[in-house]
Amino acid sequence: MKKTNLLLFLLLAVSCGNIFAQDKSKVDWDAAYERLLEADQGVRKKIESGQATKEEVINWLKNQKGDSAKKLAQKKPAANKGKAEDLSAFKNKLAELVKAGKLSREDAAKLAATMETKGAVKAEVKKEDNVDWDAAYEKLLANPAARQKIKSSGATKEEVIDYLKSQAAAKGGTDNKRGVGRGKSGARPGSFQFYSLVIGRLKSKDIELGELELDIDYVISSRPKLNADLIGTRVKLVGVSGKYLDSLLPIKRGETIKVRTGDFNPETRVLGFGFKFHVLERTEPFKPGDFGVPPEEFRGFSGELSGKIVEAVGYEVLLQVKQSNPSDDSQAKDAASIVGKRIRIAGFYNQHSEAFADLSEGDEIRVSVTHRDTKSDAIDVTDKLETVE
């Protein structure tokens, strides 16, 4: 199966569960993913450390033969389906596929409509009755005194629930409305995951609230369209905390900074500080070569590169390339064009995580890479990573 078709198939499977094969039509993989994170600390740690992505975990779940994955998936309905941020992210993906010629405009519109309909129905149902009266009944039973009272009165479960409903109505609603901690995370609603490295000039900062504004010079991420959209604009970045407030403190207005992001809100155009890779620092004014933007003729490269490490942080390496050896399937027009320049190579987790931990500035390495998406500036490490003595 071609890569394009596979991607489309996965998208269809995730978004339109009912057209997915077998009994997986009832499976909500997002919910399964969330439950797995709850149940398995190991998986959670991998996700948090960047050793695995949500997509990888979901794919793994789908490939499980046993019942456990299905159980995990079917245990409770997805809490976040139909949410605006998911829809927005999904639409962005569709737009990218259309632009890349991998999906027709009509099909994309149909998929988007399907998602919107499902979300609307779900929201409507939720609006009608958002109280789990069975759970409320069970909770009441957890109180020994209440349980004794119910037992001695001989009331049925239905009668008790009717009573609870009347009490809630009398109070003008249930306690749920006053509760805290509801929802998946409550964090920056409307944002979607956006791991990127942003370079820009500081326009303003608030070292107490952990916010700053910057004029973006360059963005490195796996979303070339969004990168292009952000470059040249002024955006707000929020969520800086702890010791990174100290990093922000001495940086002056007009100075160039380099910062990792973790999410982006397309409506408000606000970036969220990346809690994962911990980068917020003053840097030299932006010059494409310094940050590893690949030359046009190098795009599509596959093969081996060797050179000296300029920077190794956040599972990424900025390499000053000394040698370029393209493989047979390389599509670069001029594989040697990178020699003497810098290239940013991402993806040093999973099997490379231990070796990556030992890398530092000045080390010489030989690494196999591939530039899958030629529109993206991100180039990925594949299977080989060795230090050159």
Next chain:
Amino acid sequence: MIPTEGKVYDMKHLIILLLLLAASVRADDVVPMTIRPASERFAERDTQGVPDFQRHVVPLLGKLGCNSAKCHGSFQGQGEFRLSLFGFDFQSDHAALQADAYSEEGGRLHVGDPANSLIVLKPTEQTDHEGGLRFEENSWEHHLLLRWIESGAKGAIDSGGPITNHFDNESSTFFKESIRPILQDHCFECHGFNSRKGNLSLASREALLAGGDSGPVVVPDKPGESLLATAVEYSNDELQMPPSGKLSDEKIAALKKWIEMGAPWPDGYEAAPKAPAQVLVGLHHEPNEILFNETKHKQQIRIIAEWEDGTREDVTCLTRYQTNDDAIVRVSPNGVATSTGTGDTHIIAFYDNGVSAIPVLRSVEPTRGNPTRERGIKTDDSGRDTIPRLRVGLLQASDHPIDRFVSAKLDKLGIAPSELCTDAEFLRRVSIDMTGTLPTPEEVLAFISDRTAEKRTRKIDELLERPSYAAWWTNKLCDFTGCNPKSISSLLEVAREDGYVKASQWYDWIYERVERNESYDSIVEGIMLADLSGGSSGMPHFWTRQSLEEPKDTAMSVAHAFLGIQLQCAECHKHPFDRWTQADFNDFSRFFDSVTKTKSRSTTDEDLDLRLLRNGLVTLQPGDDPRQPIMDWMQDPKNPWFARAFVNRVWAGYFNRGIVDPPDQFTPANPPSHPQLLDWLANGFVENNYDMKWLHRQIASSDTYQRSWKPNESNRNDRRNFSRAIPRRIPAEVVYDGMKQATAATDQQDTVRTNLRRRASGHLSMRMAGTHAMKVFGKPDRSINCDCERVNEPTLLQAIFTQNDPLVRMRIADSVWIIEIEDAEAAGMRIDNADLVQKVWLRTVGRTPNEEEQQRAMKHLESANSVAQGIADLMWAMLNTKEFLLNH
């Protein structure tokens, strides 16, 4: 003949009278005879007494240091001989002594030849002993151990009835020779004695058949259906035991054969700890209190153990002692206390599971003090302490109950308290302690010029109504309960945004309640009984923290946050300074099984009988919320810790020292400095419906709180009895907020004090944790269960920070107040230098400068390039004074 009231009785009448009197005394009224100390009873070798394992042998081993962490009490043991740390696991200790382990010199116990038992040969150094000589040959210790061995070397009497497992000799032998060694070598570390990983214990046949989280591990006669067989065969990737490596084929075969035989387990081979049948109900000391007059004076302490069966024994020689302050008193291993200095402290006595604290006191000035007075504390008919009456003359009388309790002890110690502090000192002190905020210049001037008698009381009432009061004490409640963005949703070095969101919800939730003065117990109830789905009006984030990985973590967090007690020692061994055993700890942890493991459900799904920290047995059924009985118990006015812990923490917030100090170490070995005062405050707090403002008002309005920091001759060395204010560094958040306030524009003074989003004691409390400023000044991360996480000690780094940190430089460079002066200068406006100098002092140290300070400052302004520059210099200098950084 004895003449009485004009009558004459002969001896015969007298005897009859005595007999009649004796007959009328009920048996209950007879004070039982106290058994003589073991050191006397076993002084001679030919004594016929039989030592008891629990009462004599284990305490003796403890006193000799055998079961300490340095010797056989370490987890590895010493010389292949391991005792339970600090004793109290009688089964395992007895098993260790009885074990067949030999050294080159022979066996540990020889019942027929006690003198050749290693446990007497080693400590008497008749053979090599790394621990050296522990007692002399022919000493009472030697005789006691010899008598115990020759009388059968019996173990502790346990409380449980005999287990009646009937198996034939063949199967019993098979268990003893083939199975038990496997269990001991490969299983018991995690599933034996007090350990029950996965809720599975292999300590007895009953426990084995009951199984753990994965269900029954053995189905008798059916190895194919037994998880134990599956686990040891390594046939299931998910279930492989032991985790250290697969057993040999012979061992696996033996285990399977044993299951086929019906899993025989003969009596007497249980590895489960049982509560000892002999229960110590009291550890009494004589004298009740030691009062010294001079250095080197000595006092022999006598310790009496009282057992549940009514017997009493002098255990002075079997008791371990420690002093809480060797600058005041030292104590010998035999219980002889020797005075070394003035002041008061305690000697702590440990025996069996009992801890006894003996007050020791030596007046600073014996001629002034009144050590013979009964502490000035009277007891009313109900047995409750009444407020003491003071001697006239030595101390200035105050009607405030707190002052009367404190002064009574000062009277006894011969310490005169310091005078009351100045109005400016009081205002700055109470503003910081009560609201975490510096007073504004206008507020200081108004307060100083107020001549009314009740102005301090009015100021206290006014401060209690300010949002900053709620903010500051919310910040403290967040400290105690562990509101940490990192631990809430992630254990990464930097918290995720949703961690901040939840931490802010947590903060806001408490803030709303403190602001409307909701009762303390109700706030705790909202946390304790919160619906984990967030569906109630409670605060669930306390329970769903990722840092609470196991039920034991939750148990320790609850005990620390709401009871002020530290349980962690008892996780692995008997608590050295408290009565908690591993069994107590394990039971308390099990209350939190479901809430910790699921983070979504607080109800239990099994029948459980759990002891609630030695305060009764709680029976839980499936569906019960185990947190409810704990909350009920905490709200019981008789709860020994709940109210006391909070009252004490609030007190520590005002005095930088708790009545129990450290404030989160309520143990018998760490008794309160003023027990009656603590009781009075706690009782009053409960009687006033846990009204926090009542508590703050009581403390802040006392003379004791309002004393000057300036010492007098008698209280210069007193840091324990609240005879003067102890200057302490202002907390990290106050340093940050204070610098900001000191440099703020005149019209921004109110905003910087009330905008919680921008106060380090408000919402920034979470986001700023981990910044350099907060670390340097000791703000707690709220990641551990210890009040000690907040550090108030001065350090060199703090001095460097206030001198050079970019934050300080930024505050001064960006000071809108100084920019206002700059603008005024540029506009050629008339500037009153003297007024500006006064404002620098008022903004930073909350008082006006004295004449000398004013002159020096004016001189500097005259020499500066500009007034603004001169004021910036002065501001920097004042932020670097001790007076700014200290609350005094």
